[in-house]
Amino acid sequence: MRAQLGAASLGSLARRESEAVPPRAPLLGAALRPLAPPHVDSSLLPPYATLRELDALLARHPDAAESRPNKLIAALEAFVGANDKPASSPNFLTGAADDVTAVCPLLQAVLHVGGESGERLCELTLRLLKVLSRKEANRLALSSGTMGALCATLATPPSERAACEACNVLLNLCYEPAAVASALRHGALRQLLPMLHVGGAELRATAAGAVQSIAYQKAGREAANDEGASLALLPLLAATDDRVAARAVGALHNLSSDARVLVALREAGAVAPLVRLLRANAPGPCASAAGALQNLAREPLARDELAQLGGAVPLTDLLFANDEGCRQCAVGALLNLIGPDLGEETDANGKRVLFKRTLGMALALGELHARTAPDAPADISWLRPQDARAGAKNTPGDEGRPAHSSGAHASMPSAAARPGGVA
Template sequence: MAPRSNNNNVSFREVRDFLTAHPGALADDRTALMRVVDGFCKANDDPSTSENFANGLTDRWEEIIRLLRNPLIDEDDPVLLLTLRAVKILSRKHENRITFGDNGVAAVCRVLKKGYVNPRVAGEGANVVLNVCYERANVDMVIRAGGVPPLVKALGATDRDLVANASGAIQSVCFQETGRAAVRETGAISLLVNLLDNPTQKVHTRAVGALHNLSSDAEAIRTIRKQGGIPKLVKLLESTAPGVCGSAAGALQNVSREVASRGEIKDLGAVPLLAELLPGADLQAQVCAAGALLNILGPEMGENVSHPARKGFGKVLSCTIALAAVYDGLFDSEENPPMNGCVLPSQE
């Protein structure tokens, strides 16, 4: 029997108890299985009203991961989609992400590697990866489980939501150095550059976030330039979408460490656009814009410390350091690490 709770207000404990009592429900009682998992998802889809998200408790993964690994679920898209939605909801909590483990990561990556025709299934799998990769250890597990290549492949899909979700997962993976190396080795940079002018805001927001992270490593900078990424990044400095101009400035800050890129950025008229970000309200954009300006213009000011331009630029440097210190002081914690030139996507 399904839980007695209202079908739209099912707790995860009830889901777990149902799966424990009915291990063969996928074959024997599919309707009840869908009803209980759907009830949990509907009650907790919105993080702002989710009782599961608010309770701060660690949920036990075993039963739902066992369901996700059941071969029968591969032929049942509706149940598979609901199960991934439930896992996505659970993975919003730090307490759950740190206990997801190799079994959980392997189960989700198995779904991604299947190459499902249904883009909603693949998209929810990508959303789970996005969430769980907020934890460094899970990034390494995703790499070992072969989860990166199918995410990169999804960047070329025709479904906009799938592309956005895959881009977000890649951005999350690329927050860590090992993740950046794994993504770079798959040839993802050219695909991400192509997505920078995608008309869907969520797609280009996450694509520029992923490139911001990737550009933290010197190995990626030349590739971004050669793939035509710099003109697109400069254009995104004018975006009014939250986070886009900040990530574009961050990527340009990193890319401008290379002499060839520095000249191209300047020739494209990026300097006044970056300067316009300095008095804005977006702290990340301010810090990144100041850093980019320092990289682009600083080498041209020579050795004379008394030169007015150099003195003025020194003030910009002081402001940059102050802003970074304020940021770290306000947001440095286990969940919000100090600025490392990378940015995480919003959770799904």
């Protein structure tokens, strides 16, 4: 019987090192250039760039999952082995759409195969779908054909590894709004949220990444917040595993653009760990923390807490990072933190105009750094202030300010709020 996804049962599953592909550079990075045009003759593509061999096996033996599991495992291993890493995947680099007609029913079929063969088939099929779902041209077809079986797999995964791979597939598919709507209809969130607190770090990271992908869309983040996702993610901000913390803060960046959860997040203690993450050694978590703080700073008491914790100091440091996402989110957070004390946002308000010009000058210096040091390391450890400076405090503001006072803007999901590239 398949393991039910609960703290007891999943916790007892064997902990295996995940083969999930690490994310590409934060903020999506530079897209990999296809080696061939989207409508290239498939016969000219390199081996394993297409599904020809797998399709041929399924055409001869539609019940291959039951009747010829070893042959199906071999065919899946050949395709996945050649395409597991996006940077060297012949399938991904061609940019060509795949005919996924034959593989869409495959996940549903392998769910009914028991034993070690069934477990292996499930993991390999999910890795196959992960590879295919990296391409936009494939995602809608895969979503309509596999979402039900994917959510069923999330509900009763045969292994923790399979659960991780199912999360990766869902992360990729939910780059498309229609896939998010389908995932919500099939109850994906009810399966994902328990995974945030069971199993190993890889499962918690991939589950948080899937939530982040769903929450990129307005309907997704509202549904996720209705299910309590924001508060469920909050403990993961303190995770010792960097992947878990990065995905958790990315998801909270998206979810916190829903104003309904701002008070609950502040009352649950979200501000302090987000301020700590402003000093992370990677631009992705820093940008996400700044974006989440921009959102929280729309709420007066959260704004005051952010000021008392000295949040303006690391936010100002991020203005000079050689990462555009960090700079943009830091500007938004500083505007929401300091802007309301400067009065109305009009050209006649000299203080506010001067403040915005000062931010603009800082941004220009950050852009200059990025352009003159394009090969600088991706981390921003060079920004770390001295300990004494880190303890600086700012003057709290007026607690009577309205939650959406002039100049307080939401950090809406943008490229900076994606889960760091497809899995």
